[in-house]
Amino acid sequence: MFIDNVRTHARFLADSLERRGSTATDAEVTDILDSLVVSGSGVFSELVGANRTISSSLLSPDAGDRYQEDFGFGGHGDTVYYFSVPVLHSGEQWNLRVGFDELPILEKNALANRNGLAIIGAYLVMISILMPMIGRRVVRPVRALQRASREIASGSLSEHLTVETDLVEFVELSRDLELMKSRLIGISQQLQQEMEDREQAEVKSRSLQQQLRHRQRLETVGTLAGGIAHEINNILVPIILFADTAIEDLAPDNPVRDDIQRVLRAATRAKGIVSQVLMFSRKIPRGEFTSVDMAAVVRDSVDLLKTSMPVSAKLSLEVEPNCPFILGDPSLLSQLVLNLGTNAYQALGSRQGEIKVTLSSVDVRRRFADSHELLARGNSLRLTISDTGEGMDKNTIARIFEPFFTTRDVGQGSGLGLSVVHGIVADLGGAIEVESEVESGSTITVYLPAIEQH
């Protein structure tokens, strides 16, 4: 740069002067100063000392008229600048001042500015030509990608991304985006499936928990019921025996006898309920089950039913030959048949009706394949008890196995009979079904898993 040149030259000269030491005469100094001007490094130069100044005798040929008038260094604002370099001359400290003209520099700057502006202008023109081109090829696909990723982020994974572009990078990018999207869809489906499975498992575990709690509650009730039953049974002993001896002690025509008879009957009813409650709450462990000839149990129970029913009711029994045995407890099974029979008999009420009991062997494996494990294994025994009694409406059928649910008047039924039946059937791994029509009659069917005959 021009200014650097001046600086360098000035320094060089300052060094030469110093090397000369004190021996340089004024004339020699002037020569040196003039050489600066001649070299074009400066307009003029002078050596300024403490007392005097030695100036170059020449002005540079470029100086122009301005400096002739004012042969001196100007300050800022003139178009003349100078450098000042310290010099040791003749043992004294002088300053070598080199002045140079700013104007050429200014002109050069102006030219550079003009050039710069031209270049910028050219750039702008170029851009305004290129921009639409870029826009078409780059901005649009970028916008499309932007839109697509926004949609994915917001959760709608169904829109398909279409980007019209011939730029390889964009094609690849849009393909990657599609890939990411399909992966996201896959993951979200997986998550949904997992959530559903977890929900199902929870529902199942909740229902299992509920079943467990129900069981536990029943067991607690069972223990309680057992204890209460035992106590009540003890209490019933003196009631029944003393009522009996009291009747004996009264004259046959004494009206009090009737009252005491009723006491006796009430006590007997209580006994029945207690035994049903005990039956309901007691669970014979599977380990104590034996193989039972159900045909024999049914026959014996029907005989018993016949003796306790009025002659007016017709009770018939049909047992298929060679019925298989079942695994269970004989007293439970006879209780089952008796309760069903009692229920049927009570349904007849005052009508002249008919009760039919049948026992047969059936294959219901497929029907109970998903619900009853034991029934699904092999043949089953089917016990049906039908009556031509009053029948049941839908609401009654729904509640029929509820403990203490009864449609009978007080004193005629505890409402436990069928719930006991249900409990026994469940314990044996069987199934029970009810069909009924109001005023027509009802049929209760019990399926019990059969075993190989012994």
Add this chain to the structure above:
Amino acid sequence: MSRILLIDDDPDVRDSVAKVLSREGHTVTTVDGAQKGLEMIVKEHFDVLIADLIMPGMDGVQAIRRIREVNGGIKIIAISGGGDFGAKRYRPHAITTTAYLEAAADAGADCVLTKPFERADIVDAVSQFEGGE
């Protein structure tokens, strides 16, 4: 007419059973626990023992076995509070829980009745042994 020892912790059961059997002409002695029953057996002779196998705070089976040791020929009627399963008329003597039956068999009982029994039941149970005397 038999000499009967009745062991039961419930006073009403003792009194009512005693009354019923006395009316049949039997001699009935009642005690409220197996320990007292043992003491009685040692002192007197009895033909029939009526007792609940399940007595609070003591092993009824053991007690009855020991009584048998002292009085070998005694007939034992076990009365149980376990509940009647509705088939009592089906068999002369009530069906009761399998466990109770096994306990009764263990104790060497000759007969099992479930409370509450009819007057006729307890009367028949006692008189069935008299034929053999």
